[in-house]
Amino acid sequence: MSNKHFCQGPTCHEQPTTDRFLKSRGVVRGRYAYANMDKTPNSWGYTATSGDRYFCSQRCKFEWLELNMENIEQGRPIEFIRHRRESQGYQKITTEHEGWGGRPYNTHSIQRVDNRTELD
Numbered sequence: 877m878s879n880k881h882f883c884q885g886p887t888c889h890e891q892p893t894t895d896r897f898l899k900s901r902g903v904v905r906g907r908y909a910y911a912n913m914d915k916t917p918n919s920w921g922y923t924a925t926s927g928d929r930y931f932c933s934q935r936c937k938f939e940w941l942e943l944n945m946e947n948i949e950q951g952r953p954i955e956f957i958r959h960r961r962e963s964q965g966y967q968k969i970t971t972e973h974e975g976w977g978g979r980p981y982n983t984h985s986i987q988r989v990d991n992r993t994e995l996d
């Protein structure tokens with residue numbers, strides 16, 4: 877994973893999804909970018925776009941544009957994220973539901989410990 881940039885999305889490290897959650901420390905961490913840094917074709921002949929080399933998802937890409945287009949217009953420097961950001965104070969909540977035919981099933985969500993609820 878070391879040849880990937882960290883996702884540049886402004887709120888990537890604040891989105892409470894299960895894949896970002898690190899249970900041992902109760903934190904939500906920013907993702908790596910979708911593609912590695914290579915600018916050469918992979919074994920299938922596909923070369924990643926620069927968006928894929930700097931962002932994990934379309935959402936993060938669009939949020940970065942929303943935040944930074946004015947900075948670009950005004951010539952203001954934009955911080956390049958070189959360390960893994962994280963947000964503290966999350967836990968995984970498992971909820972049991974009654975499904976079809978009374979068969980129970982579980983859903984999981986990552987929630988802030990301070991009770992601000994966010995569903996995955």
Ligand SMILES: [Zn+2]
Binds near residue numbers: 907933
């Ligand atoms: Zn991201």
